[in-house]
Amino acid sequence: MISPGPKRLEYAIAFDLVAAALERAGGPGGVLAVVTAPIFLHEVLLRCSWALTVVATTPGAREALRSWTTAPSHMGSTLGVSVVDDVRHLPGQGFFRGIIWAAPEEATWSQHLFDLDRRLQPGGVLCVLGAGPLGWLTRPMRQGWGPGEPSWPITGRGGLVPAVRAGAYRGTHLVGLGGLPSVTWAALGRLSTLVGRPDWDDRCQAAYRGSLAQSGMGAQLAALSLAVCHKRGQA
Amino acid sequence: MVTATPAVGQALTSLDQWLETMRGPAGYGGPVAHWWRDSVLFCGPGLDWRYEGIITGYLELSAKTGDSVWLAKARRAGDDLVAGQLPDGNYRNSGFEANPSTGGTPHEAACDLALLRLAAVLRARREADWETYFRTAARNIEQHSIKKLWDADAQVFRDDPSQPSFVPNKAATLVEALFLLSEISGRDEYIERYARPTLLGILAHQVRAAGDPCDGAIAQNSFGRQTVQKYFPYYNARCVPALTRGYQTLGWAACLDAAHAAMAFVLRWRDGDGGFPQVVYPGGRVNRYPRWVAATGDILGAMACLQPFGLEPAPEPTLGWLLDGQLPSGAVRTAEGFASQVSQGRPPSVPDWRDLLPVVGWCDKAFRYLATVGLPTGERHEATPVDVGCTFHGRPARYHEDAETIVVVAETRQVYGWRKGATWAEVPGLIAPSP
Numbered sequence: 001m002i003s004p005g006p007k008r009l010e011y012a013i014a015f016d017l018v019a020a021a022l023e024r025a026g027g028p029g030g031v032l033a034v035v036t037a038p039i040f041l042h043e044v045l046l047r048c049s050w051a052l053t054v055v056a057t058t059p060g061a062r063e064a065l066r067s068w069t070t071a072p073s074h075m076g077s078t079l080g081v082s083v084v085d086d087v088r089h090l091p092g093q094g095f096f097r098g099i100i101w102a103a104p105e106e107a108t109w110s111q112h113l114f115d116l117d118r119r120l121q122p123g124g125v126l127c128v129l130g131a132g133p134l135g136w137l138t139r140p141m142r143q144g145w146g147p148g149e150p151s152w153p154i155t156g157r158g159g160l161v162p163a164v165r166a167g168a169y170r171g172t173h174l175v176g177l178g179g180l181p182s183v184t185w186a187a188l189g190r191l192s193t194l195v196g197r198p199d200w201d202d203r204c205q206a207a208y209r210g211s212l213a214q215s216g217m218g219a220q221l222a223a224l225s226l227a228v229c230h231k232r233g234q235a
Numbered sequence: 236m237v238t239a240t241p242a243v244g245q246a247l248t249s250l251d252q253w254l255e256t257m258r259g260p261a262g263y264g265g266p267v268a269h270w271w272r273d274s275v276l277f278c279g280p281g282l283d284w285r286y287e288g289i290i291t292g293y294l295e296l297s298a299k300t301g302d303s304v305w306l307a308k309a310r311r312a313g314d315d316l317v318a319g320q321l322p323d324g325n326y327r328n329s330g331f332e333a334n335p336s337t338g339g340t341p342h343e344a345a346c347d348l349a350l351l352r353l354a355a356v357l358r359a360r361r362e363a364d365w366e367t368y369f370r371t372a373a374r375n376i377e378q379h380s381i382k383k384l385w386d387a388d389a390q391v392f393r394d395d396p397s398q399p400s401f402v403p404n405k406a407a408t409l410v411e412a413l414f415l416l417s418e419i420s421g422r423d424e425y426i427e428r429y430a431r432p433t434l435l436g437i438l439a440h441q442v443r444a445a446g447d448p449c450d451g452a453i454a455q456n457s458f459g460r461q462t463v464q465k466y467f468p469y470y471n472a473r474c475v476p477a478l479t480r481g482y483q484t485l486g487w488a489a490c491l492d493a494a495h496a497a498m499a500f501v502l503r504w505r506d507g508d509g510g511f512p513q514v515v516y517p518g519g520r521v522n523r524y525p526r527w528v529a530a531t532g533d534i535l536g537a538m539a540c541l542q543p544f545g546l547e548p549a550p551e552p553t554l555g556w557l558l559d560g561q562l563p564s565g566a567v568r569t570a571e572g573f574a575s576q577v578s579q580g581r582p583p584s585v586p587d588w589r590d591l592l593p594v595v596g597w598c599d600k601a602f603r604y605l606a607t608v609g610l611p612t613g614e615r616h617e618a619t620p621v622d623v624g625c626t627f628h629g630r631p632a633r634y635h636e637d638a639e640t641i642v643v644v645a646e647t648r649q650v651y652g653w654r655k656g657a658t659w660a661e662v663p664g665l666i667a668p669s670p
């Protein structure tokens with residue numbers, strides 16, 4: 001049984017967007033998920049209805065994956081899940097229709113990007129969830145932030161998203177999660193509760209949820225970044 | 236007492252036809268708009284409380300008409316749940332607005348209740364497959380509700396296994412299921428060990444303060460000893476059937492008294508047009524929007540539940556509110572006022588797209604109630620597509636639904652699209668553009 005840790009609505013939104021993008025991508029191959037935290041494994045398994053290959057790159061994620069494979073829970077792709085211990089050891093030579101990468105780490109991202117890119121089919125989708133530009137500011141406020149959750153901004157200069165944009169990808173859609181508006185609404189909600197106005201808090205919570213995910217300029221000031229990248233070519 | 240009018244019959248027929256368009260290979264799907272959050276990207280089959288109204292409604296029609304088509308539809312829905320039960324006893328994608336997820340409350344209890352009703356009907360007809368539905372429900376109750384949620388110290392069912400938590404309306408659905416499970420299995424322990432103390436837990440959350448605007452209201456939930464003093468008319472109505480059953484089975488006058496008091500609170504806050512505010516707070520503060528439309532079927536059902544026990548409910552304003560909310564597709568719109576959920580100002584004349592978004596897990600409540608008070612007309616009509624102006628994240632847009640798709644277009648660009656039967660909707664424009 002996977003113990004994913006605190007559920008975060010941002011992750012639910014992010015992985016819903018990932019799943020919808022993968023569905024739209026089409027193509028014959030399966031999906032590869034490279035995960036660094038138990039919560040990411042949990043979110044992937046809830047959504048994946050394709051043949052799935054999983055690589056867990058941190059001790060926590062490996063433990064969660066081991067737990068799942070030895071006592072399979074209710075989750076998991078109806079088409080089967082295979083486990084690989086390292087991105088460099090992906091089996092076979094075939095392509096994946098989509099790759100979910102949550103979350104890239106500073107020390108290994110460049111090599112992993114190279115390894116993943118060559119296994120992604122033309123026209124396939126690379127979905128990367130990482131820290132956003134404001135992640136360093138909001139992380140201390142997040143309850144139960146655990147190892148493997150995003151800590152390295154993927155949109156920074158010389159970082160992953162610029163590298164992807166410079167490479168073989170025809171379109172990169174960036175979504176920011178947990179940006180300043182949502183942080184503000186969350187704070188106002190807590191203040192409302194402190195002053196004894198639960199009705200205000202409920203309104204702030206609705207505004208918080210509505211502002212959690214943003215594209216465009218709002219994505220530039222977010223705690224988390226989701227990049228959905230479409231590889232050139234056709235499946 | 237509501238009379239079975241042609242309008243009710245036609246509404247029922249149209250709603251049944253629309254439900255058919257929302258079926259995929261593994262069950263009833265579609266997006267969800269809710270007070271708590273939305274699930275508009277995941278549109279796969281949700282094995283959640285939508286099945287309570289669907290199965291119960293079809294069983295009602297079967298009993299009233301004797302037409303085998305209705306029992307077949309109830310069975311088909313029951314088969315969805317049986318096939319979708321996971322190795323640990325939970326149902327796949329039972330989280331409703333939290334989908335994809337599992338272990339949903341009260342959703343899995345609502346599925347169990349529906350399955351047990353189906354099992355009871357089939358057993359009475361001496362049909363051998365009743366045991367399949369019974370065993371599926373019993374397995375979920377034993378392996379999930381009792382094993383994971385029962386709090387022996389607090390003597391109630393937790394809403395979250397990881398912390399002391401109690402949600403009366405959710406527990407009420409489970410209590411209904413426990414009563415029926417006991418009745419079918421012949422095992423009193425489901426009542427004595429679990430239903431009885433849980434009913435006491437529900438009663439303990441009720442406001443009893445004559446003259447108070449919230450008198451009779453049952454609090455939404457509690458964490459440990461801390462009660463969350465929010466009172467939702469809709470969720471209060473969801474408590475009434477279990478309380479009534481508690482009176483009928485256990486002879487507890489306190490349960491019937493509580494049901495009447497809860498209903499009095501609900502009706503005290505009914506708006507003149509038959510709708511209800513979303514939530515009332517201590518002192519009478521209100522967050523009115525969004526106001527449910529399809530879901531008022533459950534409030535009407537609660538009124539009907541209390542009628543044999545002296546309630547004179549006057550359902551007409553609310554029945555009119557519900558019927559006026561039926562769309563040309565046959566679905567009943569979800570709400571009025573999602574655009575005002577933050578501001579709580581008067582909603583704009585153009586509805587938010589989520590107001591229009593037809594949700595199977597809200598429409599089932601309308602369907603179930605209409606099935607109890609009406610008869611389908613038997614005339615099958617070609618469903619009329621819906622094409623109406625709306626707003627999408629505050630921008631002018633157009634909502635379109637037909638038998639195969641739901642599409643929202645803003646400024647000639649599709650911003651949302653779902654092909655019925657698909658697991659995922661399309662994403663363009665879903666994220667609110669930053670200013």
